[in-house]
Amino acid sequence: MTATDVKLKTYLNYINGEWSASETEETGTSYNPANKDEIVGFYQLSSSNDFDQAATSARAAQKEWQKLSGNVKGDYFLKAASILEERIDDVATTMTKEMGKTFPEAKGETARGVAILRYYAGEGMRSNGDVIPSSDSGALMFTSRAPVGVVGIVTPWNFPVAIPLWKMAPALIYGNTVVIKPASETAITCAKVIECLHDAGIPSGVVNMVTGKGSVIGQDIVEHPEINGISFTGSNAVGKQLAHTAVSRGIKYQLEMGGKNPVIVANDANLDLAVEATISGGLKSTGQKCTATSRVIVQNDVYDKFKEKLLKKVEEITVGDGLEEGTWMGPLVSEKQLNTVLDYIEIGKEEGAKLLFGGNKPSSSNAAIGHYVEPTVFEDVSPNMRIAREEIFGPVLALMKVDTLEEALNMANDSEYGLSASIFTTKISNMLSFMEDMDAGMVRINAESAGVELQAPFGGMKQSSSHSREQGRAAMEFYTNTKTVFVKG
Numbered sequence: 251m252t253a254t255d256v257k258l259k260t261y262l263n264y265i266n267g268e269w270s271a272s273e274t275e276e277t278g279t280s281y282n283p284a285n286k287d288e289i290v291g292f293y294q295l296s297s298s299n300d301f302d303q304a305a306t307s308a309r310a311a312q313k314e315w316q317k318l319s320g321n322v323k324g325d326y327f328l329k330a331a332s333i334l335e336e337r338i339d340d341v342a343t344t345m346t347k348e349m350g351k352t353f354p355e356a357k358g359e360t361a362r363g364v365a366i367l368r369y370y371a372g373e374g375m376r377s378n379g380d381v382i383p384s385s386d387s388g389a390l391m392f393t394s395r396a397p398v399g400v401v402g403i404v405t406p407w408n409f410p411v412a413i414p415l416w417k418m419a420p421a422l423i424y425g426n427t428v429v430i431k432p433a434s435e436t437a438i439t440c441a442k443v444i445e446c447l448h449d450a451g452i453p454s455g456v457v458n459m460v461t462g463k464g465s466v467i468g469q470d471i472v473e474h475p476e477i478n479g480i481s482f483t484g485s486n487a488v489g490k491q492l493a494h495t496a497v498s499r500g501i502k503y504q505l506e507m508g509g510k511n512p513v514i515v516a517n518d519a520n521l522d523l524a525v526e527a528t529i530s531g532g533l534k535s536t537g538q539k540c541t542a543t544s545r546v547i548v549q550n551d552v553y554d555k556f557k558e559k560l561l562k563k564v565e566e567i568t569v570g571d572g573l574e575e576g577t578w579m580g581p582l583v584s585e586k587q588l589n590t591v592l593d594y595i596e597i598g599k600e601e602g603a604k605l606l607f608g609g610n611k612p613s614s615s616n617a618a619i620g621h622y623v624e625p626t627v628f629e630d631v632s633p634n635m636r637i638a639r640e641e642i643f644g645p646v647l648a649l650m651k652v653d654t655l656e657e658a659l660n661m662a663n664d665s666e667y668g669l670s671a672s673i674f675t676t677k678i679s680n681m682l683s684f685m686e687d688m689d690a691g692m693v694r695i696n697a698e699s700a701g702v703e704l705q706a707p708f709g710g711m712k713q714s715s716s717h718s719r720e721q722g723r724a725a726m727e728f729y730t731n732t733k734t735v736f737v738k739g
């Protein structure tokens with residue numbers, strides 16, 4: 251489709267169980283990053299009044315939703331999961347068209363969304379408290395969980411199905427109602443996910459979606475008096491700004507933000523495995539994951555061999571439209587992201603790092619129509635360089651050489667972030683020191699830094715998160731408040 255195509259679809263807000271246009275009568279345009287002239291569709295540029303309606307309807311629906319039993323709530327998720335599964339090709343195609351990741355990756359993420367819904371459907375049937383012996387032998391004391399109320403959800407563009415679902419599903423199963431504001435870049439993919447919940451018959455007002463500018467709707471989400479908690483994934487700057495307002499209002503907040511994730515390759519590593527995982531962890535989704543590998547810390551004895559094997563594989567990477575068969579790496583999400591990544595590559599060169607591979611937009615004529623960049627590898631990167639310290643969010647690997655494992659661990663920990671970290675080693679003593687001494691929320695041994703499992707806690711240390719955890723049963727901590735109940739007959 252092109253800008254002149256009259257059949258393009260305009261996507262609406264979802265408020266109180268109905269699809270509605272914004273009162274502003276304005277729309278934003280979602281473009282395909284693989285072909286910047288291609289329009290994927292239009293989404294609402296909503297106003298604060300639109301948001302107010304969504305928050306009010308979420309509030310009105312909350313008590314009744316809370317009172318449904320866990321299995322009844324879970325049934326809606328099971329239905330929505332089956333609908334999403336039936337639509338997997340359409341949703342994944344939309345995702346590839348909106349944000350650029352390859353179709354197999356987009357399909358994998360959509361399948362993950364199906365699994366998230368099924369996992370949290372069961373959560374409504376699991377225990378949610380403890381019986382605690384009272385010092386009064388005639389009393390019963392136990393804990394139970396109360397929903398937070400109405401939860402505001404602000405999501406990024408890099409996982410447009412999985413992140414909205416891993417926030418909405420636990421929020422809902424624990425009895426909250428939600429208003430979500432997805433990233434504009436992937437607003438249409440999110441609308442298609444919400445459509446599955448709508449078609450599953452979820453009661454009106456329980457789920458609401460309002461699209462529009464972060465500076466308007468994102469800010470409303472944290473300021474609106476009906477919002478009792480906010481869950482955010484995105485940049486550190488925006489996350490911290492939202493947290494300030496949340497603290498001043500005394501509401502709950504949860505932030506998942508950046509990473510500068512290291513992989514350590516020890517002298518005794520299986521180098522083929524380490525190379526494969528560095529490429530997958532660093533370059534899949536064109537490096538646009540908060541868990542992406544960006545610092546590759548390699549011990550001296552294997553440095554040259556590892557570098558040679560890595561470059562051989564990186565050279566084989568095919569860059570192109572994620573919908574085309576044979577493409578391994580798609581474009582970056584937007585021109586803004588492309589410029590950020592190209593700027594960091596220039597900064598790396600100016601700082602004295604040695605560019606081993608890539609660093610440019612690909613030279614093919616097709617590449618000119620999209621936000622493409624070559625997979626890029628630097629070496630001689632020192633810990634104080636900006637490319638070793640700041641989140642680039644693109645396909646850029648920084649090789650760093652060390653003598654000892656102790657030095658490697660110190661270097662890996664020398665970051666304001668602490669989201670995910672990997673080591674490649676066959677020695678149990680190396681594994682144990684890494685597990686013990688690595689300051690990261692996700693510590694992975696002989697596995698890539700990216701790729702989280704939906705049933706396990708996910709989140710970072712230091713500046714990577716607000717120190718809470720998402721996913722698995724850990725999600726209960728944020729989406730509920732504990733009540734301690736004391737009963738005396």
Ligand SMILES: NC(=O)C1=CN([C@@H]2O[C@H](COP(=O)(O)OP(=O)(O)OC[C@H]3O[C@@H](n4cnc5c(N)ncnc54)[C@H](O)[C@@H]3O)[C@@H](O)[C@H]2O)C=CC1
Nearest residue numbers: 405406432433464465468469484485488507508540641643
């Ligand atoms: N941790 C992660 O998974 C992600 C990290 N990022 C990082 O952020 C950088 C910039 O990407 P952006 O898309 O610009 O991230 P962003 O933090 O601006 O956007 C994330 C979400 O916040 C919303 N938002 C933006 N401004 C807001 C405001 N003032 N108040 C409330 N909500 C607001 C956006 O509309 C979007 O829904 C990336 O280069 C990357 O380093 C971006 C996306 C995901």
Ligand SMILES: O=C(O)CCC(=O)C(=O)O
Nearest residue numbers: 408539540541700701702
């Ligand atoms: O690595 C993953 O699967 C999840 C990454 C993630 O949550 C993110 O990039 O925001």
